[in-house]
Amino acid sequence: MAGREKQMSESPSPVSAASRRSVPKLAHQLAMVFDLNKCIGCQTCSVACKVLWTREEGMEHQWWCTVNTQPGRGTPRDWEQMGGGERGSIPVPGHLPTREEFGGGWDFDFQKLFYGGGGREGLRPSSGADDWGPNWDEDQGAGDYPNSYYFYLPRICNHCTNPVCAEACPAGAMHKRAEDGIVVREEGRCRGFRFCMEACPYKKIYWNHVNQVSQHCIFCLPRIEQGVAPACARQCPGRLVFTGFLDDVEGPIHKLVYEWKVALPLHPEYGTSPNVFYVPPLAPHRLNPDGSLDTQTPRIPIEYLERLFGPLVGGALGRLRGEIEKVRAGASSEMLDTLIAYKWSSLFGPFTKDPATLAGAAAADGATEEA
Amino acid sequence: MSEQPTATAEQRASTGGQPTATGEQRAATGGQPTGRRAGASPQAKRICAARVEGEVEDPRAKRWQRLPAVNVALHPVPIALQPTRYIRTAWAQRPYGMVRELSARAAHDGQRLHLLVEWVSPTRQIAAGERNPYGEHPFSGPDAFPDAVAVLFPSGGDAPIETMGADDAAINMWRWTAGVPDTVQSLIARGIATEQPVGERSELRARSAGAGERWSVLFSRPLGGGDEEPSFHPGGTGRVGFAAWCGANQERAGLMAACTAWIDLELDA
Numbered sequence: 001m002a003g004r005e006k007q008m009s010e011s012p013s014p015v016s017a018a019s020r021r022s023v024p025k026l027a028h029q030l031a032m033v034f035d036l037n038k039c040i041g042c043q044t045c046s047v048a049c050k051v052l053w054t055r056e057e058g059m060e061h062q063w064w065c066t067v068n069t070q071p072g073r074g075t076p077r078d079w080e081q082m083g084g085g086e087r088g089s090i091p092v093p094g095h096l097p098t099r100e101e102f103g104g105g106w107d108f109d110f111q112k113l114f115y116g117g118g119g120r121e122g123l124r125p126s127s128g129a130d131d132w133g134p135n136w137d138e139d140q141g142a143g144d145y146p147n148s149y150y151f152y153l154p155r156i157c158n159h160c161t162n163p164v165c166a167e168a169c170p171a172g173a174m175h176k177r178a179e180d181g182i183v184v185r186e187e188g189r190c191r192g193f194r195f196c197m198e199a200c201p202y203k204k205i206y207w208n209h210v211n212q213v214s215q216h217c218i219f220c221l222p223r224i225e226q227g228v229a230p231a232c233a234r235q236c237p238g239r240l241v242f243t244g245f246l247d248d249v250e251g252p253i254h255k256l257v258y259e260w261k262v263a264l265p266l267h268p269e270y271g272t273s274p275n276v277f278y279v280p281p282l283a284p285h286r287l288n289p290d291g292s293l294d295t296q297t298p299r300i301p302i303e304y305l306e307r308l309f310g311p312l313v314g315g316a317l318g319r320l321r322g323e324i325e326k327v328r329a330g331a332s333s334e335m336l337d338t339l340i341a342y343k344w345s346s347l348f349g350p351f352t353k354d355p356a357t358l359a360g361a362a363a364a365d366g367a368t369e370e371a
Numbered sequence: 372m373s374e375q376p377t378a379t380a381e382q383r384a385s386t387g388g389q390p391t392a393t394g395e396q397r398a399a400t401g402g403q404p405t406g407r408r409a410g411a412s413p414q415a416k417r418i419c420a421a422r423v424e425g426e427v428e429d430p431r432a433k434r435w436q437r438l439p440a441v442n443v444a445l446h447p448v449p450i451a452l453q454p455t456r457y458i459r460t461a462w463a464q465r466p467y468g469m470v471r472e473l474s475a476r477a478a479h480d481g482q483r484l485h486l487l488v489e490w491v492s493p494t495r496q497i498a499a500g501e502r503n504p505y506g507e508h509p510f511s512g513p514d515a516f517p518d519a520v521a522v523l524f525p526s527g528g529d530a531p532i533e534t535m536g537a538d539d540a541a542i543n544m545w546r547w548t549a550g551v552p553d554t555v556q557s558l559i560a561r562g563i564a565t566e567q568p569v570g571e572r573s574e575l576r577a578r579s580a581g582a583g584e585r586w587s588v589l590f591s592r593p594l595g596g597g598d599e600e601p602s603f604h605p606g607g608t609g610r611v612g613f614a615a616w617c618g619a620n621q622e623r624a625g626l627m628a629a630c631t632a633w634i635d636l637e638l639d640a
Contacts, residue, residue, distance in 0.1 A: 060505070061505075096514040097514065
């Protein structure tokens with residue numbers, strides 16, 4: 001076995017080399033920051049994406065943007081136990097999620113659903129297993145009243161700096177764009193092998209059984225190319241989704257990630273260097289049995305947050321609390337002002353154009369927005 | 372002869388000996404790829420395409436059972452030959468290449484070459500109209516892969532079978548894939564996962580019959596080839612190979628079993 005591994009490492013195949021070439025030197029890297037302290041779990045981002053990208057037959061179960069309650073099993077169900085990614089630069093075998101693990105994609109008898117006549121049975125989906133869906137365990141969370149806790153976690157493709165999906169593809173159908181680091185798939189070259197789905201540790205790649213290709217979030221590439229922020233970011237009522245270039249040192253993402261160090265990748269131990277970052281959730285103080293505040297014990301166990309965001313999460317939360325205290329004491333905080341996003345367009349870096357102003361705007365999301 | 376059912380035709384093919392049994396005798400002995408273990412038989416060296424008249428394009432036609440079957444041993448393509456680092460690592464401890472043997476019969480009628488390939492797969496076969504709880508085909512799920520088989524021909528040079536050809540040595544692949552409907556394509560491959568449809572419209576067709584865990588797929592193509600497809604001539608000789616993917620084991624791309632050497636394909640005059 002050792003000999004075989006040695007041979008493998010010393011004799012990379014031509015296709016493997018081609019895959020590595022699919023990660024060029026980047027001019028820029030697009031990135032997002034989700035401020036989890038502002039996410040209200042409204043699913044507007046999920047629906048904005050669904051409406052724009054995954055409405056065709058074969059995409060029923062596809063939700064390129066999902067929002068799940070944490071702690072929870074996520075989507076696809078128990079995705080964090082499905083492997084993929086890399087440990088110490090060695091690929092980790094991954095599980096291909098099943099249709100049942102994705103769940104959802106239900107159809108209904110809408111006549112009965114909307115106008116009655118079917119009793120309780122009329123509320124059930126007319127097709128599809130009715131024991132799991134993409135947001136099945138919403139608001140369940142963990143802990144016991146009055147110290148129960150939960151928060152919402154929006155997820156899209158992380159457009160990783162180390163895109164193990166692209167490297168796993170024997171057809172060379174995926175690559176990172178040199179100009180902005182978006183991981184794209186040439187569907188004409190996709191052969192439906194689904195090694196990308198196996199290799200992705202975030203399980204953010206979906207199978208289209210009608211077109212026989214895998215598909216994933218493309219960072220709203222056609223919008224980006226016209227200066228419009230992705231739909232999930234622009235439609236977010238909570239103003240919590242920052243879009244921009246990670247390498248723009250004047251931009252909010254660079255500051256949140258590198259300068260203030262309050263935005264962290266999800267599961268950094270998966271080894272893919274995600275380019276979606278999260279401001280971890282603070283939570284209200286716990287209550288003691290007598291009803292007084294317990295200011296010493298975090299409501300959300302730090303061990304749980306470390307499991308999601310890595311060992312740096314405690315420091316990030318400490319810096320957030322420090323800034324909050326600073327403002328309470330009367331000082332100002334650029335970090336908090338940035339996170340509050342007083343000016344809506346400040347969330348979107350160079351991608352502030354209103355899609356309704358584009359030529360052919362009828363095909364865009366048509367949203368009317370005000371800064 | 373009957374106590375060694377499948378060896379007769381294969382031995383004849385492997386040793387180059389002349390047929391001694393009548394078609395009916397051979398039919399009685401079967402030539403089915405059942406129960407034989409991998410490695411139990413030597414690699415077949417020759418398949419004879421008998422000259423036949425009349426209708427042969429039904430894989431269940433009894434006349435096929437009267438033609439000699441050659442059992443072809445298949446072997447998993449070595450892990451080191453898999454095309455990406457992920458596959459080489461993730462599948463290193465996972466068995467694949469589960470179809471270790473298939474049976475092949477060949478015939479021609481002066482116009483078309485017919486190849487009947489039969490094998491046993493653990494994949495459950497789907498009844499017409501069967502749907503999963505989502506109203507979709509039962510094998511439409513992201514973790515489901517179809518059974519598939521390929522008949523291979525070197526387009527030129529000494530193309531390596533296990534890597535599905537090479538940059539300078541293409542392979543013409545007749546690939547049949549189970550599904551609703553089944554599909555058959557004539558492809559050109561210059562490496563694993565590089566296959567593309569042949570440039571010109573191929574007149575390749577296939578008919579399949581499945582029962583239980585057993586597949587029968589009958590390929591048929593005019594003898595004349597094209598720029599990328601080999602030509603065959605009555606009385607002539609070509610080379611042929613085989614590969615199979617077990618869908619139930621999520622086999623696809625280079626995760627397959629293939630024969631390790633080309634087999635002569637001799638057409639009766």
